[in-house]
Amino acid sequence: MQTAHKTDPVSKLIYELSKLPGIGEKTATRLAYFILKQDESYSRNLAEALINAKQKIILCGQCFTFTDTDPCRICENPERDRSSICVVERPSDVFSVEQSGAYKGTYHVLHGILSPLDGIGPDELKLRELISRLGQNSNVREIIVATNPSVEGEATALYISRLIKPFGIKVTKLAHGIPVGGMLEYTDRQTIGKAMENRMELLS
Amino acid sequence: MQTAHKTDPVSKLIYELSKLPGIGEKTATRLAYFILKQDESYSRNLAEALINAKQKIILCGQCFTFTDTDPCRICENPERDRSSICVVERPSDVFSVEQSGAYKGTYHVLHGILSPLDGIGPDELKLRELISRLGQNSNVREIIVATNPSVEGEATALYISRLIKPFGIKVTKLAHGIPVGGMLEYTDRQTIGKAMENRMELLS
DSSP, X not given: OGGGGOOSHHHHHHHHHTTSTTOOHHHHHHHHHHHHHSOHXXXXXXXHHHHHHHHHOEEOTTTOOEESSSSOTTTTOTTSEEEEEEEESSHHHHHHHHHHTOOOEEEEEOSSOOBGGGTBOGGGTTXXXXXXXXXXXXXXXXXXXXXOSSXXXXXXXXXXXXXXXXXXXXXXXXXXXXXXXXXXXXXXXXXXHHHHHTOOOTTO | OGGGGOOSHHHHHHHHHTTSTTOOHHHHHHHHHHHHHSOHHHHHHHHHHHHHHHHHOEXXXXXXXXXXXXXXXXXXXXXXEEEEEEEESXXXXXXXXXXXXXXXXXXXXXXXXXXXXXXXXXXXXXXXXXXXXXXXXXXXXXXXXOOOSSHHHHHHHHHHHHHXXXXXXXXXXXXXXXXXXXXXXXXXXXXXXXXXXXXXXXXX
């Protein structure tokens, strides 16, 4: 980016914004000029939110999601079902599952997936911590492995199910199928295949 | 947005980011989690850039673009051609024309376009200031009106050309045509019509 080395404040703002994922120089420029048009309170609020979020956010000592309280709001909520742990790759996946409103148990964030080519083995993930949770809490009945359906995600799911087998706890994974509102025409072959395999009886 | 009223720092950051144009809650969430994963220096730099840009940026006293020096770097650059003024709607348009590298004159930012329905008349734009510049500098030979090709933009261009007529200065506007790299198939009828009207002789 040519403007990166200029020292004027607008170019600097565009440069910092363009480091965000999916934000190219053109979008960063549009955002910067939008910000300049707003009241000063707008950029101050955003700046404060940035500093606050980064300074106050830690990892939950139990589930390792991002949180500003330890344990996090989910882990300390007495209404959450502690007999179920949903294992996800990243803190943002906790947010996604929460948005669905379909899950009332607890979480465990791995902070990555097994990827031998990238040098990420079991010790790089929060797997030891998961086993330690299972040792401390004998009420866990089910581990739902919600890693993404990539090759590495599936391999990680398989690894976890083998790791947990000695505990005699049920290990499940999320179902594959046609997305809600999705059209068969635009759905890939593998997904249709999985949806066919997992077909369910109507009016059963 | 449901999370807007939550007080935890991540929700607050998502809320502030989602006020940006073209950034919905989903993108804001993705950006927030990206920011949380980076070093603290990243969010601090972005926060500083935001504050600095908004605090240090003023309007140039000559051309009224955003600047941190008055006059702005373009107006004070002795290598810019002062006989030409390119009139644009917004400061970001100065950036766009500069990026093209095709213009070496000076600018004048209107900060809007004529739009009677929105109550924006000539007095709401920096038109008086443009006339005053022409009065002070008798070397101006050409005004290039680079308002956007909307109904209001064209009306503003026409208004400006009438306003400047008494000065005997040439008033031009940007050419319409097929975008570079554009396909006829995806170009709208009006643009093709203008490109046809403005067609140029090959090997002339």
